[in-house]
Amino acid sequence: MTNGNFKKPSTRGEKKKAILTAAEKIFAEYGFKGATTQMIADLAGIPKANLHYYFPTKEALYSQVVQTIFDIWLEAADSFDQKEDPASALESYIDKKMEISRDHPNGSKVWANEVTHGAPIIQDYLETTLKEWTTSREAVIQSWIDEGRMDKIDPKHLLYMIWATTQHYADFVHQVETLNDGQPFDDGQWQAATRDVKKIILTGVGLKFGGDDGNR
Amino acid sequence: MTNGNFKKPSTRGEKKKAILTAAEKIFAEYGFKGATTQMIADLAGIPKANLHYYFPTKEALYSQVVQTIFDIWLEAADSFDQKEDPASALESYIDKKMEISRDHPNGSKVWANEVTHGAPIIQDYLETTLKEWTTSREAVIQSWIDEGRMDKIDPKHLLYMIWATTQHYADFVHQVETLNDGQPFDDGQWQAATRDVKKIILTGVGLKFGGDDGNR
C-alpha cells in the first residue's frame, strides 16, 4: 500500500509529536539552556542523532514547542468571545485558562520562561498577534465599562490579573504543591481554586458571581 | 590607620555586593544555566578568576542571590502584619509587593525561575519559612472571614492571587512593556496598576476600597 499522498500518521507525524512532548517537558523543567538535546532524546527514547534528523537545531525544536503553547493560548482566548455579557465572558475565559494550567503546565512554564528571558524567540508574536488580541479585547471591556455594566478599571490590568493568577497554578505548581503538604491539587481543590479566582475577579470588577462553577 | 576590627566597607563588602548585583541581573535574564560566570564578571568589571576568588562556585553565588530575594520578600510580608483591619493589611501588602516588582524586577525573576524549575536551591525555605508564614497568615485571613469582616473564600487563593498579580509586573515586564508600545511604565502607570490591583482584589473579597493610593 502506497498510502497515496497522505502522510502516514504512525511514523513521521507521531514521532515528531513524541519528540515535541518530551521537549516540552524538558524545556519546562530546565529552561532553554538548561535542557540538553540528549535529555530530550532520552525521554523520547531515541538516539540524539535521530532527534537531530527531525529537528535540525535545538532552537528549531524549542521554537516549535513555543508555537504549540501559543496556539493553545489563543484557543483559550476564543472562549472569551463566545459570550455576550461581561460576567459570562470572564467566567468562561477564566475557566478555560485554569483548565490549561491544569492540563498543560509544562507549556505554561515554557511560555513563562520565554517571556521572562525577553522573548527572544516569540517577540514577533507578542508584537503582532498578542498585541492585536489584547488591544481589541481591552476595547470590548472598555465598552462594557462605558455602558455601566462593570466597574471602572483599566482593562489591561484586569487581563493581566487573569493571566497572572491562572498561570500561577501552572508556573508555580511546585510552590503551590509544597504549600499543600507536597500534594498536587485534587479535583476538589482545582474546583475550589477556580471558583475563588472567578469569585474575586468578577466581584472585584462589580459583576455578579453566581457561585458554583458550571463546568466539569 | 589600621581600621581596627572594622571591615573596610570600601573593599571586600562592597566588591561582593557589586558582584551580587551583576549576578542578579544576569541570572534574571538568562536563568541559572544560561548565565555564565564570565558574563557576570564582565558586568561587574572584573576578571572571571577574581569573581571565583570571592565566590568559589557558580552555585554559591546563585545561592546568595536567591537568599537576598527571599529576605526582601519576607520584608514585604511584614507590611501585612502592621495593620489591624483586613482592608489596610491587604492594601499595604499589595502596595509593598508592587513596589518590589518595580524596584527589584531582577530579584523577582530569579525567584520565579528558581521556583518554576523545582526550587532546587531554596526548597528548604519553601518548606519551612514560607510554609510557616503562609499558614499563619491564612489563619489570620480565615479569622477575618469567620468574623464576617470579609467574604468567604479560601485564604490561600487570595494570597496566590496577590503574589501572582503583583509579581507579574516584574516577571513579565517584557510582555507588559511590549503591550505598552515597548515603553516601560511611567509613574502614573505604576500608580494606576497598583490602584486597579488593589481595587479588584479588595472589592473582590468584599472589602471597602477607598480609591486613591496612600503611598508615594
Place this chain on the structure above:
DNA sequence: ATAAAACTTGACCAAATGGTCAGATCAGTT
C-alpha cells in the same frame, strides 16, 4: 527484484564554560 529515497545511529568534533593555579601586586605591620 531493484533502485531510490527516507530513516537510524555510533562515533566523532569544535566550541563553550566552570573552575584551577602559579605567580604578580598591593596593603598593613614592624
Place this chain on the structure above:
DNA sequence: AACTGATCTGACCATTTGGTCAAGTTTTAT
C-alpha cells in the same frame, strides 16, 4: 626596608554539549 597575608589575574584544563557524518537499515516506487 623587609616581611606577611590578602587580593588579583592571564593562562590553562577537563568536561559538557550542540551538531555532524558516514555507514548502515528500512521503506517506497517502478
